[in-house]
Amino acid sequence: MIYFDNSATTRPYPQVVEVVKRAMEAYYGNPSSLHQKGLEAESVLKQARAVAAQYLGCKPSEILFTSGGTESNNTALKGVAFQYQGRGKHIVTTSVEHPAVYDVCKQLEAFGFTVTYLPVDREGRVSVEDVKKAVTSDTILVSVMHVNNELGTIQPIAEIGAWLRQFPKTLFHVDAVQGVGKVPLRLKEWGIDLASISAHKFHGPRGIGILYKREGLIIQPLLTGGGQEGGVRSGTENLPAIAGLAKAFRLMTEEGSRDAEHIAALTRQLRAGLAAIPEVVINTPEQGSAPHIINLSFPGMKAEVILHALEERGFLVSTKSACSSKKDEPSRVLMATGMDKERALSAIRISLGRENTADEVEAFLAAVKEVSSVSSYRKAKV
Numbered sequence: 001m002i003y004f005d006n007s008a009t010t011r012p013y014p015q016v017v018e019v020v021k022r023a024m025e026a027y028y029g030n031p032s033s034l035h036q037k038g039l040e041a042e043s044v045l046k047q048a049r050a051v052a053a054q055y056l057g058c059k060p061s062e063i064l065f066t067s068g069g070t071e072s073n074n075t076a077l078k079g080v081a082f083q084y085q086g087r088g089k090h091i092v093t094t095s096v097e098h099p100a101v102y103d104v105c106k107q108l109e110a111f112g113f114t115v116t117y118l119p120v121d122r123e124g125r126v127s128v129e130d131v132k133k134a135v136t137s138d139t140i141l142v143s144v145m146h147v148n149n150e151l152g153t154i155q156p157i158a159e160i161g162a163w164l165r166q167f168p169k170t171l172f173h174v175d176a177v178q179g180v181g182k183v184p185l186r187l188k189e190w191g192i193d194l195a196s197i198s199a200h201k202f203h204g205p206r207g208i209g210i211l212y213k214r215e216g217l218i219i220q221p222l223l224t225g226g227g228q229e230g231g232v233r234s235g236t237e238n239l240p241a242i243a244g245l246a247k248a249f250r251l252m253t254e255e256g257s258r259d260a261e262h263i264a265a266l267t268r269q270l271r272a273g274l275a276a277i278p279e280v281v282i283n284t285p286e287q288g289s290a291p292h293i294i295n296l297s298f299p300g301m302k303a304e305v306i307l308h309a310l311e312e313r314g315f316l317v318s319t320k321s322a323c324s325s326k327k328d329e330p331s332r333v334l335m336a337t338g339m340d341k342e343r344a345l346s347a348i349r350i351s352l353g354r355e356n357t358a359d360e361v362e363a364f365l366a367a368v369k370e371v372s373s374v375s376s377y378r379k380a381k382v
């Protein structure tokens with residue numbers, strides 16, 4: 001099977017698997033224990049934090065290990081909301097956030113917060129002007145994702161961060177889960193206060209991530225207990241996964257730019273081939289999008305039908321509605337771009353990775369051509 005679903009998750013680097021295994025075997029001590037095994041584990045933890053900080057361009061003390069993107073987003077949003085509710089109860093976000101931000105905002109509304117969900121343009125991009133208009137003296141947080149997970153659209157994080165600098169009491173959170181390793185992230189330069197990162201999106205282990213929290217910023221913890229991770233995230237550290245995450249950062253430092261060029265070349269090849277198939281429409285903007293994601297529609301067909309037809313031909317891709325419980329509802333993200341329902345219901349996402357090849361893309365294009373011309377696939381009612 002050819003794996004084109006790298007935005008859902010990536011295959012870990014073999015060296016990461018090795019490091020995780022070795023850490024489980026050798027560093028089983030609790031980093032909080034005072035004896036030798038504890039100190040060894042603590043030293044691994046310290047090294048991993050330093051590696052992550054170096055990759056992200058911040059201080060080790062600004063790295064908080066969490067269980068992944070979902071927890072980092074929840075901690076950032078709820079942590080700010082509960083800490084600063086006395087200052088204001090308004091949050092600004094976008095209509096295209098991942099559910100780990102969007103649904104947290106919905107939950108916070110139930111707790112009495114007011115949330116502005118900014119619209120996006122046809123490419124899925126929020127306007128900096130709209131952010132400026134939405135922020136009031138009551139706004140405690142602006143949360144905007146870096147790279148959209150369905151479309152690949154890059155949001156104007158640098159511009160929003162630059163403008164927000166004049167309002168130090170309005171914090172800036174970025175869900176950077178889909179961007180790390182794919183597009184540059186400048187935490188300091190862009191004035192980011194909090195950022196969410198997840199290792200399994202860049203060939204690290206599942207269930208481990210980072211919440212970057214700017215030095216000096218106080219937020220309420222989601223999990224209280226033993227006081228690990230600066231008191232913001234209690235719980236015995238998942239040391240093997242943390243060591244694996246650090247290994248993934250090291251490998252990205254060594255191989256990341258070569259991989260990025262390779263993936264960008266594959267995406268160009270994919271785009272050029274798709275442009276020659278009249279039955280498909282590319283939804284991902286050509287400019288200002290991450291190099292690994294291409295979202296495309298097969299108008300008149302149902303996304304699930306296409307997904308399974310491609311799977312029968314050996315290709316693993318994804319559709320929003322396959323993982324949605326309300327099967328016939330189109331993607332919230334695609335609908336927010338003003339796309340019609342039929343096109344949104346026929347959308348699939350291809351996400352490329354470092355292991356994909358030009359031959360695989362060529363074979364995929366042939367499969368798309370074939371699938372898009374099978375008239376029986378059009379019978380399934382959209």
Ligand SMILES: Cc1ncc(COP(=O)(O)O)c(C=O)c1O
Nearest residue numbers: 068069070098100149177178198
């Ligand atoms: C943009 C974005 N944010 C958050 C998450 C959640 O990350 P995790 O799977 O590590 O909880 C994802 C995962 O798909 C994502 O794409």
